[in-house]
Amino acid sequence: MVFLKTYWTETAFIYGFIIVYRWLNAFAKIGVYAIAMQCCSKLISASQFTFYMTIGALGSMVGATLIGSIKENASWELTFFSFVGMLLFALLVLRLLNIDRQVAQMAELDEEEAESQALVLS
Numbered sequence: 001m002v003f004l005k006t007y008w009t010e011t012a013f014i015y016g017f018i019i020v021y022r023w024l025n026a027f028a029k030i031g032v033y034a035i036a037m038q039c040c041s042k043l044i045s046a047s048q049f050t051f052y053m054t055i056g057a058l059g060s061m062v063g064a065t066l067i068g069s070i071k072e073n074a075s076w077e078l079t080f081f082s083f084v085g086m087l088l089f090a091l092l093v094l095r096l097l098n099i100d101r102q103v104a105q106m107a108e109l110d111e112e113e114a115e116s117q118a119l120v121l122s
Contacts, residue, residue: 002080029056039102042110 007013033052040048063083070079 002077005077032056035099039099039106041106041113043113 001017004013033049033056036052037045037049067079067083070082074082
């Protein structure tokens with residue numbers, strides 16, 4: 001969006017950008033939730049999904065609040081670049097997480113829970 005400033009006066013461009021952004025944002029959130037649910041115990045995945053949806057909604061509200069505050073003190077270009085910076089920081093944090101280890105630990109916990117449930121039932 002920053003690099004296409006000359007098109008900002010075009011209504012069709014702005015509407016198209018908003019529509020594409022909202023679609024990509026929805027699919028990105030679904031992907032993040034699916035990955036996050038894979039990292040938790042199957043016994044609590046529904047609660048975990050609800051928690052992630054809540055955090056996602058709160059994140060959208062915080063982002064909307066931040067964009068207003070940043071825009072008051074900076075240009076649109078700097079505002080967009082600051083959000084790109086926040087996204088890059090989030091990407092860095094995701095890369096630092098050891099998701100494979102987390103998934104393995106959750107699988108072990110699920111197996112232990114299944115064994116203990118089998119002992120209780122027998």
